[in-house]
Amino acid sequence: MRNPMPSTRTNLLFLRRRAAALGTVVLVLALAVAGVLRLTGDSSSAPPTGSGSDSSPDPGSTRFVPKDAYLKDACALPPKWVRYIWRGWDASKASAQDIIVVPQPRNYVGTFIYTAHSGPYDYLQRIPMIWYGPGFITSSGHVTPDREVTIDDIAATQAQLLGMEWPVDRPSEPITEALDGSVTRPKLMVTISIDGGGFNDLEQWPETWPTLRRLMEQGTSIDNAVVGSSPSITPAVHTSISTGTYPRFHGVTAIAVRQNDGDIVGAYADDADSPGATVADPTINLRTTTVPDMWDLHTGNEAKIALVTSGNYTLGLVGHGAALEGADKDIVAMHDKEEWATNPTYFSLPEYVNTEVEGPQRFIDATDRMDGKADGKWRGHDIDLDASPAFPPWENEVAFEIMEREGFGEDDVTDLFYMHYKAPDAAGHKYNMIAPEQGDVLASVDAAIGDFIARLDDQVGAGNYALVVTADHGQTPLEQGGWPINRNELRKDMSERFHKEGVDLPLLQRSSSTVLFMVPEGLAANGTTPEAISSFMSRYTIGDNIPPSTDPPAGYEGRLNERIFAAVFPGRTLPKIVSCTGALES
Ligand SMILES: [Zn+2]
Numbered sequence: 178m179r180n181p182m183p184s185t186r187t188n189l190l191f192l193r194r195r196a197a198a199l200g201t202v203v204l205v206l207a208l209a210v211a212g213v214l215r216l217t218g219d220s221s222s223a224p225p226t227g228s229g230s231d232s233s234p235d236p237g238s239t240r241f242v243p244k245d246a247y248l249k250d251a252c253a254l255p256p257k258w259v260r261y262i263w264r265g266w267d268a269s270k271a272s273a274q275d276i277i278v279v280p281q282p283r284n285y286v287g288t289f290i291y292t293a294h295s296g297p298y299d300y301l302q303r304i305p306m307i308w309y310g311p312g313f314i315t316s317s318g319h320v321t322p323d324r325e326v327t328i329d330d331i332a333a334t335q336a337q338l339l340g341m342e343w344p345v346d347r348p349s350e351p352i353t354e355a356l357d358g359s360v361t362r363p364k365l366m367v368t369i370s371i372d373g374g375g376f377n378d379l380e381q382w383p384e385t386w387p388t389l390r391r392l393m394e395q396g397t398s399i400d401n402a403v404v405g406s407s408p409s410i411t412p413a414v415h416t417s418i419s420t421g422t423y424p425r426f427h428g429v430t431a432i433a434v435r436q437n438d439g440d441i442v443g444a445y446a447d448d449a450d451s452p453g454a455t456v457a458d459p460t461i462n463l464r465t466t467t468v469p470d471m472w473d474l475h476t477g478n479e480a481k482i483a484l485v486t487s488g489n490y491t492l493g494l495v496g497h498g499a500a501l502e503g504a505d506k507d508i509v510a511m512h513d514k515e516e517w518a519t520n521p522t523y524f525s526l527p528e529y530v531n532t533e534v535e536g537p538q539r540f541i542d543a544t545d546r547m548d549g550k551a552d553g554k555w556r557g558h559d560i561d562l563d564a565s566p567a568f569p570p571w572e573n574e575v576a577f578e579i580m581e582r583e584g585f586g587e588d589d590v591t592d593l594f595y596m597h598y599k600a601p602d603a604a605g606h607k608y609n610m611i612a613p614e615q616g617d618v619l620a621s622v623d624a625a626i627g628d629f630i631a632r633l634d635d636q637v638g639a640g641n642y643a644l645v646v647t648a649d650h651g652q653t654p655l656e657q658g659g660w661p662i663n664r665n666e667l668r669k670d671m672s673e674r675f676h677k678e679g680v681d682l683p684l685l686q687r688s689s690s691t692v693l694f695m696v697p698e699g700l701a702a703n704g705t706t707p708e709a710i711s712s713f714m715s716r717y718t719i720g721d722n723i724p725p726s727t728d729p730p731a732g733y734e735g736r737l738n739e740r741i742f743a744a745v746f747p748g749r750t751l752p753k754i755v756s757c758t759g760a761l762e763s
Contacts, residue, residue, distance in 0.1 A: 418493070463496065483508035
């Protein structure tokens with residue numbers, strides 16, 4: 178951490194650094210403990226130990242923090258944010274001591290190049306939800322229902338399109354504004370997901386999505402649709418789409434998921450760091466059936482079901498495959514390391530996808546030429562397929578081949594096709610949503626959706642299919658003054674304050690952009706609690722988060738006392754925060 182103001186605390190911090198450098202933190206700990214013990218009232222403005230005459234907030238590990246500081250901040254959160262967080266949190270005994278962090282928007286966990294997009298903020302939560310399909314979907318154009326429409330409402334709406342009874346215990350409600358009341362079923366129902374294609378991303382590049390605009394007008398666009406849960410992250414949200422419920426209930430809360438036994442695993446893989454295809458496993462966390470699961474059982478597996486995607490994060494769109502008793506192996510084509518793969522234990526992948534669909538080279542060549550030069554580069558970059566305009570049309574080639582060869586939409590048993598365009602998320606992480614590369618990628622996805630619909634008109638016929646286009650989250654723009662939260666520095670500062678010398682057990686096991694996965698035994702061994710750490714972090718500032726002897730980045734010099742987080746609180750206190758904010762009352 179870093180001291181923004183010259184004061185007597187500078188000396189204190191200086192001492193602390195020297196002490197640490199000398200390998201002894203006893204003095205520091207004594208001071209820190211003194212700081213904590215000194216004041217136990219609620220006067221957050223009370224001067225910290227050794228503060229001298231400087232009245233600015235005390236930086237660093239010796240700052241006085243009221244015991245319940247975390248609660249004060251959390252109870253001041255907008256109720257809507259808390260509602261989203263509650264829906265996204267799996268409240269198990271194992272997660273009780275984990276800590277939920279809510280950065281002050283537009284701060285985010287990341288760097289000045291790499292942003293995260295998990296949070297309850299409107300700019301991440303607002304997503305397109307466009308229904309289209311003459312004969313089944315109304316042409317209502319832009320609609321703003323007078324209620325909260327969340328992404329999980331897609332499932333109940335699709336169940337209604339399928340004429341399938343919907344489980345009453347799920348929050349998903351049919352979006353009747355989009356349904357024209359047809360009693361016949363479509364031959365094909367298509368779900369298209371634009372990864373990272375939330376409204377703030379689309380609005381950044383308004384000229385790049387004429388197809389979406391046309392669909393909004395010809396079909397029905399739910400203009401106030403939101404993700405409805407936080408973290409707004411790919412595995413969790415895609416699972417909400419098809420289960421019609423929230424991560425709290427379906428179990429796929431994030432990319433790294435804390436299980437009941439305390440293990441941290443991936444959303445759809447044993448290893449939280451493995452997005453690969455062959456390890457894709459719906460039995461690890463997913464505890465709710467999906468629309469495709471139910472439809473498999475409902476039709477005795479007569480329905481054809483397929484997903485074309487990149488990696489395993491979106492597996493929840495399809496669900497269990499053959500892991501569900503009585504269901505069959507749906508087609509799941511996951512792009513993984515230059516080829517298409519699947520986990521054959523639960524899913525299938527036709528061989529022709531890798532052997533007979535032309536490779537992506539012609540789309541890569543077209544991308545290369547987009548900037549006017551055939552130099553093997555796109556806007557000066559080597560072309561990374563997944564994050565480039567070359568990927569969407571190639572995914573289409575694979576999807577079209579599957580649809581045609583398998584005869585999707587041919588008979589009266591409604592088939593389900595799930596299409597996931599990864600490129601906007603990948604490009605957003607790589608170049609950021611404000612970079613022109615993002616505009617290129619969005620234009621490519623929009624064109625691919627146009628081609629997809631032309632293909633449906635051709636193969637299945639207008640009047641025989643219904644579709645929805647949506648996105649799983651918005652993105653965090655650079656250059657908006659957000660502070661990129663340095664996780665390393667945060668971890669160091671936490672351990673400087675709370676880690677006792679001679680204790681082997683760590684406090685922290687792992688972190689994501691919204692959760693600190695704590696080590697319960699480590700907390701106990703260090704004589705601290707997630708509440709104490711949360712309170713400390715609630716007062717953590719930009720200045721604190723800048724490593725010692727590092728200058729503040731340009732533009733942040735005057736903001737060093739600014740708090741980074743809107744709130745930080747232990748998972749086990751969420752019921753209290755739901756109650757003090759009234760988050761679930763409306
Ligand atoms: Zn992402």
